[in-house]
Amino acid sequence: xxLEGMNALITGGAQGIGKSIALGMAKEGANIAxxxxxxxxxxxxxxxVSALGVKGAAIKFxxxxxxxxxxxxxxxxxxxxxxxxxxxxxxxxxxxxxLRMKEADWDAVLNINLKGSFLCSKEAVKKMxxxxxxxxxxxxSVVAFMGNxxxxxxxxxxxxxxxxxxxxxxxxxxxxxxxxxxxxxxIQSAMTDILTDDVKNEMMSAIPLGEFGTPEDVTNAAIFLxxxxxxxxxxxxxxxxxxxxx
Ligand SMILES: NC(=O)c1ccc[n+]([C@@H]2O[C@H](COP(=O)([O-])OP(=O)(O)OC[C@H]3O[C@@H](n4cnc5c(N)ncnc54)[C@H](O)[C@@H]3O)[C@@H](O)[C@H]2O)c1
Numbered sequence: 117x118x119l120e121g122m123n124a125l126i127t128g129g130a131q132g133i134g135k136s137i138a139l140g141m142a143k144e145g146a147n148i149a150x151x152x153x154x155x156x157x158x159x160x161x162x163x164x165v166s167a168l169g170v171k172g173a174a175i176k177f178x179x180x181x182x183x184x185x186x187x188x189x190x191x192x193x194x195x196x197x198x199x200x201x202x203x204x205x206x207x208x209x210x211x212x213x214x215l216r217m218k219e220a221d222w223d224a225v226l227n228i229n230l231k232g233s234f235l236c237s238k239e240a241v242k243k244m245x246x247x248x249x250x251x252x253x254x255x256x257s258v259v260a261f262m263g264n265x266x267x268x269x270x271x272x273x274x275x276x277x278x279x280x281x282x283x284x285x286x287x288x289x290x291x292x293x294x295x296x297x298x299x300x301x302x303i304q305s306a307m308t309d310i311l312t313d314d315v316k317n318e319m320m321s322a323i324p325l326g327e328f329g330t331p332e333d334v335t336n337a338a339i340f341l342x343x344x345x346x347x348x349x350x351x352x353x354x355x356x357x358x359x360x361x362x
Contacts, residue, residue, distance in 0.1 A: 117145035118343040123196040125149045125189075127179050127236055128206030130157035132305040133255065136331030137203055137338045138165055138172075144339055146201065147171035149192050153178050153206075171196070179206045179232030189239040198247055201342045202240040204233035204254040204277070209307060211266040222269045229273035230280070237284055237295075245291045252295040253341045254281050255334070258357045260299060274299075278353060285351030294350040296341045301357025303329040324359035 124141050128134040129150035138148045142165045150165070150172070152158040158174035165172030173195055177188035192199065207229045210221040233254055244250025259267055260274035277297055284295035302308060302319045308328075311319075320328070337354045340346050355361060 117143075118339060118345065119201070120145035122146045122200040122342070123149075123198055124201035124203065124342065125151060125175075125192055125196075125199060125236075125240070126203040126205055127151050127232065129203075130154045130161050130174075132307065133300070133303060133331045133334050134203070134205040135161045136335045137205065139168070140332070140335035140339055141201070141342060142168045142170050142172065144343070145170060146342070147196060149173050149175050149196060151175045151177050151179075151188055151192075151206075178228075179204075179236055180227040182235055185232075185235040185239055189236075189243070193243070199240055199243045199250065200247075201251045201253070202236060203338060203342075204236055204252070206232055207255065207273075207307075209267065209270050211270065213266055214268045217268060225269035226273050226276075229270065230276040233277055234280060237280065241284065241288055241293060244293045245288065247292075249292040250294070251342050251346075252281070252284055252293065253338055254295070254297045256281075256297045256299045256353065258299050258301040258355065258361045261355075262361050281353075282351045289350060294341075294347065296346070296349060296351070297353045298334055298337050298341070299353050299355045299357065299361075300334050301329055301355075301360040303331060303334060303356075305331060319360075322360055323357070327358060329356060329358060 130152035150158040155176040162172040162174040177184040257274040
């Protein structure tokens with residue numbers, strides 16, 4: 117198993133891509149803390165993790181709230197000890213064209229997607245620096261590279277994650293910390309289920325491989341970045357998009 121005995125914290129791990137990463141990493145032998153604003157779903161995912169024979173726990177917190185984050189990382193340390201892997205996965209959308217976008221829509225998306233990743237990465241780095249080892253994986257998006265009408269806030273937050281990732285990679289490489297990002301394209305999940313058929317058809321026509329991705333496609337990249345196999349890779353972005361952006 118590629119992650120035997122490692123401890124991972126996955127933000128927004130209750131459902132969708134985060135849940136898939138949690139179960140995928142657990143199957144590779146990692147102990148998993150699922151952190152989410154939705155404690156009920158997080159607990160149910162944690163139960164599925166435990167059923168795989170590793171330690172699973174749910175921790176309720178809002179990634180955009182500094183007090184919550186500090187408290188949650190304290191709880192993680194009490195329950196798990198070391199932190200080997202952080203996955204910054206929690207994210208939201210509030211789509212509309214810029215002229216209609218309210219300041220509150222901008223702030224909500226930037227606060228959760230970007231500031232939340234900064235707050236969690238900071239807590240993780242504090243622990244990883246002492247351990248002289250750690251992997252930080254942030255879930256960005258293809259729209260960070262392409263832009264997307266109606267997603268000024270979301271695209272900006274996901275592009276910001278790339279800058280955050282590269283900076284962590286440079287600041288803490290000498291402490292054994294690797295930071296990388298995954299940029300998924302169109303992945304079947306609750307976030308994309310709400311799109312109209314017209315939008316989905318337009319997206320499909322832009323995907324050379326001719327199919328939408330699955331949460332498992334993203335999970336495979338996350339397991340690789342979390343494992344020792346990728347120890348010489350830092351500050352990089354893995355694109356998981358069926359060729360949608362090259
Ligand atoms: N689905 C896609 O096509 C796609 C494509 C590119 C990137 N992504 C990114 O992948 C990640 C997961 O997406 P998904 O499709 O699984 O979404 P999802 O909506 O199914 O899951 C997101 C999870 O984050 C949690 N969450 C939301 N706000 C939170 C907060 N403040 N604190 C803690 N948890 C919070 C939610 O409760 C939920 O469990 C997101 O960052 C998203 O932007 C998704």
